[in-house]
Amino acid sequence: MNTGSDSTRSPKAPAAETDSSGTIKAVPVRYPWRWATAAVLLVLACMLVNMLVTNEKFDWPFLFSKMFSEPVLIGVRTTLILTVLSMVIGIVIGIIAAIMRLSANPVLVGVGWLYTWFFRAVPRLVLCVLFGNVGILYTNLEFGLPFDNYWMPLLGIDGDARFYSIPMNDLLTPFMAAILALSLSEGAYMAEIVRAGLLSVDKGQTEAAQALGMSRTKVLRRITLPQALRVIVPPTGNEATAMLKDTSLVSAIPLTTELFFQLRAIGNSTFNLFPMLVAACLWYLAITSLLMAGQYFLERSFTRGDRQAMAGVKMTQSRTGN
Amino acid sequence: MTQDAPRVGAVTGPDDDLMVVAENVHKSFGRLHVLRGIDLEVRRGEVMCVVGPSGSGKSTFLRCVNHLEKINMGRLWVNGHLMGYRQKRGKLHELHDSQVAQQRRGIGMVFQNFNLFPHMSVLGNVMEAPVQVKREKRAGARETALHLLERVGLADKAGSFPRQLSGGQQQRVAIARALAMRPELMLFDEPTSALDPELVGEVLDVMKDLARDGMTMIVVTHEMGFAREVGDSLVFMDEGVVVESGEPRQVLANPLHERTRAFLSKVL
Numbered sequence: 001m002n003t004g005s006d007s008t009r010s011p012k013a014p015a016a017e018t019d020s021s022g023t024i025k026a027v028p029v030r031y032p033w034r035w036a037t038a039a040v041l042l043v044l045a046c047m048l049v050n051m052l053v054t055n056e057k058f059d060w061p062f063l064f065s066k067m068f069s070e071p072v073l074i075g076v077r078t079t080l081i082l083t084v085l086s087m088v089i090g091i092v093i094g095i096i097a098a099i100m101r102l103s104a105n106p107v108l109v110g111v112g113w114l115y116t117w118f119f120r121a122v123p124r125l126v127l128c129v130l131f132g133n134v135g136i137l138y139t140n141l142e143f144g145l146p147f148d149n150y151w152m153p154l155l156g157i158d159g160d161a162r163f164y165s166i167p168m169n170d171l172l173t174p175f176m177a178a179i180l181a182l183s184l185s186e187g188a189y190m191a192e193i194v195r196a197g198l199l200s201v202d203k204g205q206t207e208a209a210q211a212l213g214m215s216r217t218k219v220l221r222r223i224t225l226p227q228a229l230r231v232i233v234p235p236t237g238n239e240a241t242a243m244l245k246d247t248s249l250v251s252a253i254p255l256t257t258e259l260f261f262q263l264r265a266i267g268n269s270t271f272n273l274f275p276m277l278v279a280a281c282l283w284y285l286a287i288t289s290l291l292m293a294g295q296y297f298l299e300r301s302f303t304r305g306d307r308q309a310m311a312g313v314k315m316t317q318s319r320t321g322n
Numbered sequence: 323m324t325q326d327a328p329r330v331g332a333v334t335g336p337d338d339d340l341m342v343v344a345e346n347v348h349k350s351f352g353r354l355h356v357l358r359g360i361d362l363e364v365r366r367g368e369v370m371c372v373v374g375p376s377g378s379g380k381s382t383f384l385r386c387v388n389h390l391e392k393i394n395m396g397r398l399w400v401n402g403h404l405m406g407y408r409q410k411r412g413k414l415h416e417l418h419d420s421q422v423a424q425q426r427r428g429i430g431m432v433f434q435n436f437n438l439f440p441h442m443s444v445l446g447n448v449m450e451a452p453v454q455v456k457r458e459k460r461a462g463a464r465e466t467a468l469h470l471l472e473r474v475g476l477a478d479k480a481g482s483f484p485r486q487l488s489g490g491q492q493q494r495v496a497i498a499r500a501l502a503m504r505p506e507l508m509l510f511d512e513p514t515s516a517l518d519p520e521l522v523g524e525v526l527d528v529m530k531d532l533a534r535d536g537m538t539m540i541v542v543t544h545e546m547g548f549a550r551e552v553g554d555s556l557v558f559m560d561e562g563v564v565v566e567s568g569e570p571r572q573v574l575a576n577p578l579h580e581r582t583r584a585f586l587s588k589v590l
Binding site for chain 2: 216
């Protein structure tokens with residue numbers, strides 16, 4: 001050890017590794033592999049850019065001329081409407097199904113479970129095709145007393161007990177089928193997310209609210225659900241971006257005004273498909289980025305109380321017992 | 323717990339002076355028999371301190387008083403009302419959730435872990451029940467809440483959030499929140515057990531103040547000093563039964579039972 005190195009110097013001697021105030025000025029650890037990997041990635045990135053610019057199959061002028069054409073913009077609009085509507089309906093269904101599954105009523109628990117089981121088991125693409133074809137079951141949707149075709153003849157009454165009827169084709173348009181398939185499927189996933197959120201709230205919160213004389217529904221609405229939202233919001237943002245992309249499945253219904261179908265149609269009719277696929281990527285990238293930005297601000301507003309509290313915790317940390 | 327409501331538990335006898343009456347109260351969690359026949363009476367204005375080793379059932383008993391736990395046997399009356407049930411033609415009928423909620427309005431409860439609502443300000447916590455349950459006007463509830471916060475010495479914290487407060491401050495807010503419903507009975511479930519030692523005093527001071535004002539209180543606690551100074555009666559529980567009860571100074575100084583003596587020798 002004693003080789004006359006700096007470490008054996010007496011503490012009084014002026015040390016080069018500290019400045020006048022005594023702050024350490026040490027040589028930082030070097031990370032050569034960071035530089036090496038960065039260099040390799042830089043080369044790969046240059047190759048990618050080179051391909052994008054020089055490969056004529058991308059046909060950028062064609063891509064940009066079609067990317068903002070009217071049918072594509074209509075497609076973007078449909079995709080956005082589908083995303084927003086299905087998510088809103090899905091969240092409402094999800095909250096209801098989650099509350100059902102956590103309720104004290106065994107009938108509601110069973111129905112809630114059955115719903116989430118079915119709609120999580122069936123793929124969205126299959127659901128889309130299924131709802132697109134559900135119209136073949138009945139030509140008309142009729143409202144009346146159930147099983148009238150059985151019991152009315154038994155009682156010797158002619159006619160039927162149906163009061164209102166609408167043709168299935170008017171009701172179940174491709175757009176309606178798309179909303180049904182996507183929102184029912186989404187509701188099942190949201191139910192699990194909401195349920196996890198509700199279960200994450202400390203049981204003491206419910207007890208404190210009950211002890212104050214609040215009814216079960218009031219405890220849920222005022223105490224449990226607001227606190228569960230902090231847990232519910234982040235995965236719901238993920239669900240929204242997933243939903244945006246899953247709207248491309250509705251072309252199987254077929255709902256053809258949707259973004260991906262429109263771009264593919266242009267590609268097919270012009271025999272120049274690849275640029276249109278790239279255009280689809282660009283559109284989805286752009287909208288998803290917007291959604292992510294929205295999610296960021298939403299999450300921030302939901303944790304605001306926490307961050308205020310965190311600032312406070314630092315002040316009182318030494319005094320609290322927890 | 324409205325005063326003009328008909329007395330349901332007339333079986334308790336003519337004594338209007340009694341706030342809580344427990345008769346042979348049993349409670350089991352599955353196969354675990356926690357309460358094995360509790361008989362207790364708490365007079366109006368009485369401060370009863372309940373002590374005993376952990377697992378003796380004292381917190382469970384407290385939770386039975388406001389029906390957070392359903393009792394399996396016996397009867398429990400608060401302010402003349404049979405808790406959680408209605409007796410009709412010799413049969414007990416379970417009360418609906420909303421009716422139990424109604425019964426709980428006259429009973430304030432303070433928890434070991436405070437259980438303040440973290441998503442509401444201190445003022446919001448105290449105003450919540452009067453506005454939501456009693457349908458009081460916000461302005462009036464706000465005034466009452468600020469008054470109560472002043473009483474527990476936290477008027478300047480009205481706008482803070484629970485997590486910004488120390489444990490002692492949180493517990494004082496929890497007391498103010500319970501008082502906002504103008505209860506006739508206050509239940510304290512080890513209110514100082516989760517606190518740093520130097521914060522215990524501020525909470526006990528608020529409770530002493532409350533006792534001086536004539537509030538009926540049942541306090542599950544390990545603070546023997548509080549029991550001696552403020553308590554009108556002391557109950558020692560062990561293994562789900564009341565082993566011994568009486569005047570606090572008497573019980574603490576000259577416990578009659580061996581088990582009481584053994585317990586007190588460890589905590590005093």
